[in-house]
Amino acid sequence: MLWFLVFLSSLLAVCGSTGCPCERAELCQQIRDDKNFEVFVFDVGGKSWKSYNWSMVTTVAMFGKYDAELMCYAHAKGARVVLKGDVRLPYIVDQGNRTAWIMEKVNLAKGQFMDGINIDIEQAVEKDSPEYYALTDLVKETTVAFHKEIPGSQVSFDVAWSPKCIDKRCYDYVTIAESCDLLFVMSYDEQSQITGDCIAMANAPLTQTLRAYDNYLDLKIDPKKLVMGVPWYGYDYPCVNLSQEGICYIDKVPFRGAPCSDAAGRQKPYKWIMKQIHSSLSGRLWDDEQKAPYFYYKDQQEQIHQIWYDDVQSICTKAESVKAKGLRGIGMWNGNILDYSDEPVARQQTAMMWNALLGC
Template identity: 85%
Template sequence: MVTTLAMFGPYDAELMCHAHSKGARVVLKGDVHLSYIVDKSNRTTWITDQVNLAKRQFMDGINIDIEQAVDEGSPEYYALTNLVKETTAAFHKEIPGSQVSDVAWSPKCIDKRCYDYVTIAESCDLLFVMSYDEQSQITGDCIGMANAPLLQTLEAYQEYIDLKIDAKKLVMGVPWYGYDYPCVNLSQKGACYIEKVPFRGAPCSDAAGRQKPYEWIMKQLNSSMSGRLWDDEQKAPYFYYKDQNGQIHQVWYDDPQSICPKADHAKAKGLRGIGMWNGNILDYSHDPVAVQQTAMMWNALLGC
């Protein structure tokens, strides 16, 4: 059952009403430059604006989606912590039953996002853990890899739990998209060496590829040069194709086989739930193959 829908695109009143008719919450996306809200008055103004916007649009909370680099102990570090705490208090007061959520795929300063995860978790209703874009900082060989390798993903949840963050506050986020990497060089063992695009101190990153929705991936797979392949170490599917210029690409993605064990882990660990980024990138046409593929992706969220 879908319990919460975070509206990241333009406001859609029809979607909001449909979600409410099914008993689901609809929440805002919240983002602000942390340097701006170091000042408490600016922070209060921003929070008030978000509460008023949510009330005008009959929405049920906010998903604070801040992904900026923050140094531990910096003014921005404390500003973000206070932002979550004060936003939660304001929303709960003005919109009874409202929900506030935040967070990164690992609490270990990933992408230099050194946040006070423990206090943030205590302050808000839930943490939506974005278990994707896990190759944003590649320090080893600069090669294409899985968007969300199974073991790496599951270890990150244990890291949150080891911080004494209640598992019931954690929602597992899984990707319904993948990465298309143009191969600068392809090794005999199939490793796709990619362009070196640094990111926040790492010499290489997934920014060398392009994010592609599951709908595109399924269609591209049909014309691939390899067919669907499976990496048993990362527990993820991938394939190769050749573009119009003759360049070989490697595509990594998640599908029901890679998502199912993650969903099972979420249940086994007693997490609050599971969600995806994002719900509108499947093929919702009436094509029989697409109907089956889309149903399988939704069902994968229930586990194997």
């Protein structure tokens, strides 16, 4: 009888009071192994995860509804699954609120057999404000709590493509990097603040993207803390005016102090872009200065649109720089937006996009 009680106690420790939803109880055990190279995937819901390249995936940030089947499958493949963490910064200026938020997330991760948390707070913060210090403390205290309560867990924090107060996100990047396990650098939406001419441009131009990593490294942030985020989507810009040189002038949509922004366009997933290009006016074009593809199409109202996006060629080059700079890994926003259908061309395009994450 004693052996049974010991067995039952150990099983409950693994599965928690709600019971393990996996076919095998060991799949509810948290993943503790750190991989030498991270492939960090954001998943926003649905079942397209079943078609991911699981030979590559190391961490899945579950940003959609909790999916126990995804958790079990990821664990079977040796990949972590982490929570999304978001909170309004004025709320966590209070120490008590901050502690309560952290414990709620720890308990949620435990109850769902997850392996950590991805803190995704993209709010504007002024340097040396109460929110500035509260955010820094939140990351530090969250990391301590998760590491204590879930040994081997991973705490990551999403940062803008540059540490130079992009979108007024003036964070204490150095201390935050020291406090957590990973910084996921959102190397996309780099036209969120357009201060020059209001024109359509690449979502993540290569030179600008790589210079921003040098800015992070100049702060003495460990390159092994940095994961490069790349976009699996592009922007569809209606052209208010199209110059003879092919410059697409866009509506003036201000954002956080800048007169223009990429909000003048609409985000489009890679699978939509691959279909739209077939009915385009131009076919795929390449901008050698920004190292990015683009094309034009005309809508039903006869307005010309310019589409900027990333594809295998542009992502491949960025992936090579991840290795050259010794970064921790690469990831994307988001894993769901490729075409995972059985259509042969789509299957080939999708496989090539996954493979591009490892370089050319």
